[in-house]
Amino acid sequence: MSQTSFGFVDMHNLRTKEEDEMIERIKATIKEQDIRLIRVAWADQHGISRAKSMTVPAFLGALENGLEFNTGPLFFDTGSAIVFNPFIEGGGFDSEEMTGCPNYRLIPDPSTFKVLPWAPHTGWILTDAYLKDGRPLPFDSRGILRQALNEFKNAGYEYVAGIEVEWHLMKIEDNKLRPEYMGGPGVSAEAPTVLSSARGYQYHLESHLDEADSILQEIYNALSLLGLPLNTIEDEWGPSQKEFTFAPLNGLDAADTMLLFRNTVKQICKRHGYIGSFMCRPAFSSFVSSGWHLHQSINSIATGENLLKDKRQLEPLSQTGKHFIGGILKHARASTVFTTPTINGFKRLNPNSLAPDRAGWGDDNRGAMLRVIGAPGEKNIRFENRVGEPAANPYLYLASQIIAGLHGIQEKIDPGLSSREAYNEERELLPISLREAVEALKKDTLYRNKMGDVFVDYIVKMKESEISRYEAFVEENNIENHERVVTNWEQREYFDLF
Structure with a gap:
């Protein structure tokens, strides 16, 4: 008997029906405008955009499973000085999930998708950050604002x-x-x-x-x-x-x-x-x-x-x-x-x-x-x-x-x-x-x-x-x-x- 396989988004119920409809429109835009790379961005603790450029197939996968993202940027101040030691217990955060500089998941927010006018064939989308168990990353400033709102x-x-x-x-x-x-x-x-x-x-x-x-x-x-x-x-x-x-x-x-x-x-x-x-x-x-x-x-x-x-x-x-x-x-x-x-x-x-x-x-x-x-x-x-x-x-x-x-x-x-x-x-x-x-x-x-x-x-x-x-x-x-x-x-x- 086969088992149904769910992506990270479905497993943790991170998307609404309305957002599913947005994703279908994003897929159509990618095809219509010949988008070849998508910058998948995350606002760090300083309010600066960090991003990876993904190919279209990789991006479509990230829409379902999220993007694995190194916790590294969380350890740096504005001058890239390393503030926390990721290799001690709790990663310097007193948080077991941060030990060893692990990855977390970035989930694209389909309402933020844009086509960048100055970068040929390039899309852009913002993400929300989650721990591996589906809980919001407590250091995500966009998540802090969403909670306050x-x-x-x-x-x-x-x-x-x-x-x-x-x-x-x-x-x-x-x-x-x-x-x-x-x-x-x-x-x-x-x-x-x-x-x-x-x-x-x-x-x-x-x-x-x-x-x-x-x-x-x-x-x-x-x-x-x-x-x-x-x-x-x-x-x-x-x-x-x-x-x-x-x-x-x-x-x-x-x-x-x-x-x-x-x-x-x-x-x-x-x-x-x-x-x-x-x-x-x-x-x-x-x-x-x-x-x-x-x-x-x-x-x-x-x-x-x-x-x-x-x-x-x-x-x-x-x-x-x-x-x-x-x-x-x-x-x-x-x-x-x-x-x-x-x-x-x-x-x-x-x-x-x-x-x-x-x-x-x-x-x-x-x-x-x-x-x-x-x-x-x-x-x-x-x-x-x-x-x-x-x-x-x-x-x-x-x-x-x-x-x-x-x-x-x-x-x-x-x-x-x-x-x-x-x-x-x-x-x-x-x-x-x-x-x-x-x-x-x-x-x-x-x-x-x-x-x-x-x-x-x-x-x-x-x-x-x-x-x-x-x-x-x-x-x-x-x-x-x-x-x-x-x-x-x-x-x-x-x-x-x-």
Whole structure:
């Protein structure tokens, strides 16, 4: 008597009927568009896309059985320093499943399949990570966001996010590809030398947009073909600085969009002799910091209405909205590990700088951490968190907001009065360094309860490795005022990677 053989996906019931229908459409697209390779991608702990290119037959097999993927990338910090020893019991994670640097399974999410406009005959798809027994990998940041969204949904809420992100567009002068520039594990390669793509300090100057039109058109065309809802392209204040904004999206779609947007910019720029860098503040004296302002609103699942809107039309924000931002403010210090996860990002958070230095909120106040946007009674009331940096892991950035915001609603947390003088009020100060942020996260019980001790301890250890390498560089080179000066260590560590 024959036995039915099931693939990994069927064995663990990891796909819906709707997703099965999506897969049939993917197969048709592969055939119609002569797709020959598919990049099967996974968002790592840093929010960076790792991937393998698979042939079509291998990819079709992965749709049923998943892709066996080395746990190796989980062991590395941003400079590829090995943080955990995989060959001790528990692999350094205190988790039996991680002993010996084993494989785990990546399961393609059919809703994310795209055809890459700039790479001939190439498809792209995001995955979710699972242990061999079918349980979600506890270190998968996309899984962390999915879990937070499910809890939010179960409470009756839908989370909506809009992306507004700044980045730097520069022309490559020397890619520094000679072997002597390569560095090694824990010592990042030399950053490319670059030229500015435009002069700065002329906010929204049209001629700067025109100077960069050819490469911006390439990026726009790709984003359009990918179906990403780009709204605006702007020339920002600093040299070579651009800002892109996107239409609002539901939580997971917004995070996926940010990941694919950064991929699109970086890959198209490199193909045309440019670098698109999402490093917050490059090590050029005349350059200014870039931010990632995350616009947020919440809808009722039952009615679809925007729950941030004050029904009385007396003020912009409802009580539910105030409680939501109250939770975010209460956990603001700990959440900076997720919103501002690099050494470099904290050099942006200064008084009177259009970036926040304390946990406050205000009515259309760009000095406040949370800026409420919209007039009383307006339909599309939202707020933006102005603390984030462009290099943030989008899944952890969004998850940190949802977790803290739901806590605020459930506990009816009061955010206090709206800020008038955002940089002079008695509010809790934000961390001034990544080390201070990590210490705050260690003490925050909410993120431990919701993300899990295993995950929080993992992120803490990962960031402590990054911090220790930076501090060793600062001490060895006797760098004064390093809290505000952008060092060569940061340029090597972040400029090309992000």
